[in-house]
Amino acid sequence: MxxxxxxxxxxxxxxxxxxxxxxxxxxxxxxxxxxxxxxxxxxxxxxxxxxxxxxxxxxxxxxxxxxxxxxxxxxxxxxxxxxxxxxxxxxxxxxxxxxxxxxxxxxxxxxxxxxxxxxxxxxxxxxxxxxxxxxxxxxxxxxxxxxxxxxxxxxxxxxxxFFLASDTEIKEMLINLGADKTKAEKITKLSLGRPGQAIDFLKDPEKFSVREKILADIEKIIKAKIPEKFSYVKKITDIPESTNEILDLWERQLRDMLIANPKAPASFVQSIKNLEETVYLIKTTNVNQRLALENLMLNLNI
Ligand SMILES: [Zn+2]
Structure with a gap:
């Protein structure tokens, strides 16, 4: 393995x-x-x-x-x-x-x-x-x-x-472990290049459904109005243990959206850059997470 x-x-x-x-x-x-x-x-x-x-x-x-x-x-x-x-x-x-x-x-x-x-x-x-x-x-x-x-x-x-694994590597690993193709693809997308995570999801469907719910929330919040975005920020920063995981999924989701839409406007690309900078700050400094993310949401232009 x-x-x-x-x-x-x-x-x-x-x-x-x-x-x-x-x-x-x-x-x-x-x-x-x-x-x-x-x-x-x-x-x-x-x-x-x-x-x-x-x-x-x-x-x-x-x-x-x-x-x-x-x-x-x-x-x-x-x-x-x-x-x-x-x-x-x-x-x-x-x-x-x-x-x-x-x-x-x-x-x-x-x-x-x-x-x-x-x-x-x-x-x-x-x-x-x-x-x-x-x-x-x-x-x-x-x-x-x-x-x-x-x-x-x-x-x-x-x-x-150590680096993130490619989606192909993770998908092959999951299929070798007995997952069918559809399931392997679903788990791969939500594993963000982390084989250990993919194995956790395969073994523990509950963990996987938590992750699916996080993604569904992101898809909803991207299109939401500011008050809803702010209450989402409060919700995710109230549980600091999972904030980084959620932000990693945000990055992946926005990048996937950009790949699916290569003609996306410059503001979209800028939003991804802002997100990456904010995530970096949150992971490496003791910046006020809630303020940083509220600021990000205000400038999210997708
Ligand atoms: Zn031995």
Whole structure:
């Protein structure tokens, strides 16, 4: 299941085979494109006990592979944000676990998911580990917003970039997983180039229908009057966890509309640019989301 990142995998596999993995890697790229999947696949590949495995991947069946899958492998330490951030105590705990001798593997692997959500003290603590790596460890930072990491951290990790998958790749993957053509096409459109998202939708029809509803709302709001647009902005910014996801769908929807209508007026193209700028601001700064989106709605000219 390596849709969209075969190249990255070949590089990592070669480094792992030659025991030339760096101390720290940063997997950067959009959410749900497979960064975490690949980090875990690499851990499996390093820990796998099946010596005579064939092919490019870990066996996926031995005890070590299964323990990574369940995230209980003793040589794997993984942390993710708690209540929206990664605290210094979590980093210290990770550092402590990595400092122990490997239990059954040759090296220990640490994974920090959503690494950009590390609080400043947590980043400073991690920096010390990056400056003086101890023992045989591999640290993998995963981030969709690497610009929020301290420069001193980014400069000490080897970055590997991930990109959105093409619609064709996602559609083929879904068909391989058993979806029929119509369903695969529908899911592909709403997955926005993210294979992980597409798999979620295939497995969980409820998640998919939530996403369909978001799209239906967008189609309605594009044509709505200002008061309705403003109450929509209030509604989507009241639940900050889903705001980015909704805005990504806005971008996709407007771009699809532009592709379907190549003779669209310049004001349409400008609206897309405004939307992209607003989304960028919202994702990377602490701009007042509601004001920024109300302003966008006022100038939306489609
Ligand atoms: Zn295995």
């Amino acid at each position: 390596l849709i969209g990142f075969q190249k990255q995998w070949q590089i990592l596999k070669k480094m792992a085979d030659m025991e030339k993995l760096p101390h720290a890697l940063l997997f950067s790229g959009p959410d749900k494109v497979g960064k975490k999947t690949l980090a875990l696949e690499l851990a499996k590949f390093i820990f796998c006990q099946e010596k005579n495995r064939s092919g490019d991947l870990a066996c996926g069946k031995c005890r070590a592979c299964l323990d990574v899958e369940k995230k209980i492998h003793p040589d794997l330490a993984m942390i993710l944000p708690e209540e929206g951030s990664i605290k210094i105590a979590q980093i210290r705990d990770l550092e402590w676990r990595l400092s122990l001798k490997p239990y059954s593997a040759k090296i220990k692997v640490g994974i920090i998911d959503d690494a950009h959500l590390m609080l400043p003290e947590a980043q400073n603590s991690l920096l010390k580990t990056l400056e003086e790596p101890k023992g045989k460890t591999l640290l993998i930072l995963i981030s969709s917003n690497p610009q929020m990491l301290l420069k001193t951290i980014s400069s000490r990790v080897q970055t590997m970039k």
